[in-house]
Amino acid sequence: MLSLKKAKWIPTVGAFFKVSFLLLFLGTALVYAARHGLQPFSLGDMRPTVAGFLGITPLLLFAFLGFESSSSASGEMKDAQRDVAVSVLRSSASAAVLYIVPVLTILLVVPDEKIDGVSGLMTATSTVFSVYGGAHGLMMTLATAMFLLANTGQGAAWMIMSDRMQAMAAADGSFFGGFFGRFHRTLGTPVRVNILSGLVATVFMLAAMQLTGTSASLFSVVLSVSITTYLFSYLLIIPAAARLRIAFPWQPRPFRVPGSDAVFVGMATVCTAWVALGSWVAIFPGTLERLAGVEYDFVDSWGVSFGQFELLTLGTLAFIIGLALVGFVLGAPIRRALPADAEIREAEPEPVA
Numbered sequence: 540m541l542s543l544k545k546a547k548w549i550p551t552v553g554a555f556f557k558v559s560f561l562l563l564f565l566g567t568a569l570v571y572a573a574r575h576g577l578q579p580f581s582l583g584d585m586r587p588t589v590a591g592f593l594g595i596t597p598l599l600l601f602a603f604l605g606f607e608s609s610s611s612a613s614g615e616m617k618d619a620q621r622d623v624a625v626s627v628l629r630s631s632a633s634a635a636v637l638y639i640v641p642v643l644t645i646l647l648v649v650p651d652e653k654i655d656g657v658s659g660l661m662t663a664t665s666t667v668f669s670v671y672g673g674a675h676g677l678m679m680t681l682a683t684a685m686f687l688l689a690n691t692g693q694g695a696a697w698m699i700m701s702d703r704m705q706a707m708a709a710a711d712g713s714f715f716g717g718f719f720g721r722f723h724r725t726l727g728t729p730v731r732v733n734i735l736s737g738l739v740a741t742v743f744m745l746a747a748m749q750l751t752g753t754s755a756s757l758f759s760v761v762l763s764v765s766i767t768t769y770l771f772s773y774l775l776i777i778p779a780a781a782r783l784r785i786a787f788p789w790q791p792r793p794f795r796v797p798g799s800d801a802v803f804v805g806m807a808t809v810c811t812a813w814v815a816l817g818s819w820v821a822i823f824p825g826t827l828e829r830l831a832g833v834e835y836d837f838v839d840s841w842g843v844s845f846g847q848f849e850l851l852t853l854g855t856l857a858f859i860i861g862l863a864l865v866g867f868v869l870g871a872p873i874r875r876a877l878p879a880d881a882e883i884r885e886a887e888p889e890p891v892a
Contacts, residue, residue: 546699546728553692560685561641564664568644571667577647589831594824597817601766602638604773604814605697606630607794620793661686702732712873714866720873747851760843764852767821768859773814781807822852 587595606627645663664682671678706729710720723730747761781804784792788800796803820827825845828835837845 546695550692550696550699553689553695556685556692557637557689560682560689561637563682563685564641564667565644567670568648568663568667570670571648574670578649580647588833590828590833590835593820593827593831596813597763597766597770597821600770600814600817602634603631604769605700606634623794698733698736702729702736705729705736706732709866709870710873712870712876714863715869717870717873743855746854757842759841760848760851763821763824763841763848764855767818767852768855770814770818770821771856774811774818777807777811777814822856824848 607623641660645660648667649663661683665675665679668675668678668682705714706720706722708714708720709717709732714720719729719731719735721731722728743764744761747757747764783790784803785800796806824840825835825837837848841848
């Protein structure tokens with residue numbers, strides 16, 4: 540709810556703590572490796588199994604989608620056409636490095652049987668921090684605080700960008716009659732959408748707390764549901780981008796992927812296929828594994844029953860889809876009232892003599 544000028548420092552500080560945490564972890568891992576050696580590792584160990592491939596696909600998509608959301612603040616940039624493109628390239632490259640380097644470090648430091656998707660990083664951190672001796676507990680507390688602050692900053696960045704995009708959609712008549720499309724006069728932020736996001740997140744958290752299981756299993760389930768709702772939206776976003784580019788080529792597009800329409804459609808098709816795969820795996824985990832003949836114990840993998848998992852997952856999707864549809868219907872008066880120059884031209888303009 541802060542102004543973008545002030546709120547932008549929250550993800551910036553979060554990024555600082557993320558980089559600081561990783562530097563501390565990597566530096567300590569080097570000391571640990573010098574004293575205790577490394578785990579045996581070969582390139583053949585990188586070959587994914589069917590279960591590993593299906594399990595990691597939603598996480599990889601979750602990690603590398605969404606960099607385009609910075610375009611929602613393009614109106615407040617001096618040169619948005621350049622800055623957004625540069626930020627997408629820079630942030631995606633940085634993300635790749637910040638994911639690959641810690642993962643390789645974990646594989647080299649932590650025994651295979653102790654690695655899992657939830658606690659792998661902190662397990663590796665605890666292992667390498669043994670070099671601090673009696674200060675192990677203090678250093679773990681420091682690392683945990685840095686890790687939490689980094690995640691808080693990342694969550695704030697998502698909320699800032701996604702709330703602005705939701706508010707702009709509402710202003711165009713796509714969500715509840717424009718009520719949520721108003722920006723605060725002084726702050727310049729979509730306060731109403733901010734409050735709505737907070738309420739929905741609170742309800743979702745309370746619903747997730749009704750599940751039975753360990754804190755680690757609940758975290759896994761909540762993370763999976765978050766991935767599901769996120770990926771699901773791209774099943775509409777990516778095809779829509781391809782459709783608009785082909786159907787209305789004369790519309791000015793500040794952010795345009797270079798190449799022909801056929802190349803863009805091909806890229807969109809591949810991306811949509813990956814998102815569809817990731818969405819299915821996230822919504823119905825274990826189904827494709829069984830089709831491939833891979834043994835899959837749902838309770839052992841998730842810590843909750845299949846029914847509990849699907850109740851929260853499908854219930855969340857149904858709620859979000861229902862909310863979006865109701866909002867779209869109630870936004871019809873705003874769409875009808877839009878001036879002609881705010882709508883997409885249905886025909887290519889006549890050439891000027």
